[in-house]
Every structure is written in structure tokens, then in C-alpha cells.
Amino acid sequence: MSVTSSPSRLQRLKSGRRIPPKTEEERHDSERADEMLVEFISRWEDNLKRADNRASVVEIPGAHHYVFLNEERVVLQHIQSFLKALPR
Numbered sequence: 001m002s003v004t005s006s007p008s009r010l011q012r013l014k015s016g017r018r019i020p021p022k023t024e025e026e027r028h029d030s031e032r033a034d035e036m037l038v039e040f041i042s043r044w045e046d047n048l049k050r051a052d053n054r055a056s057v058v059e060i061p062g063a064h065h066y067v068f069l070n071e072e073r074v075v076l077q078h079i080q081s082f083l084k085a086l087p088r
Contacts (some may be wrong), residue, residue: 001082002048002055003067003075054085 021027045057058078063071 001079003058003078 021030048055048057060067060071060074063074068075
């Protein structure tokens with residue numbers, strides 16, 4: 001089981017926390033970097049699912065990098081569900 005925090009949508013990456021680009025070139029480069037990150041994360045999720053058909057990716061809306069801290073209850077629920085589904 002893998003529990004990670006990852007932005008799943010380009011909009012989440014552009015939540016307004018960044019310094020605005022000063023030039024068109026900076027804007028373009030920033031957008032391309034965001035697109036590449038989303039592509040990388042999607043590929044990682046797909047590889048995880050292909051490696052084991054029991055694998056799943058759970059998105060927790062509003063979770064930040066320390067997902068175990070700000071969404072402890074939700075994370076524990078998913079861990080418990082995962083453990084209950086394991087063969088004995």
C-alpha cells in the first residue's frame with residue numbers, strides 16, 4: 001500500500017501560492033513544468049496499479065504534503081480497509 005500526497009489536477013498546482021511569472025516565457029515554462037509533473041504522477045499511478053491489481057490510488061481533497069497529519073482519520077480508515085482486505 002502506498003499513501004502519498006500528490007497533486008492530481010493542474011488546477012491544484014496553480015492554487016495561487018506561486019510567485020506570478022514576470023514574462024510570457026516564464027509563464028510558458030511554469031505551465032510546461034506543471035504539465036510534466038502531472039504526466040509523471042499519472043504515469044506513477046498507472047505503474048502502481050499495473051504492478052498489483054489490488055493497488056489503488058486514493059485522493060483526499062484538501063490534503064497537503066503531510067497528509068498523515070492534516071487528514072489522519074481518513075488515512076487511518078484507508079489503511080484499516082487495506083489491511084482487512086488482505087488474505088489471511
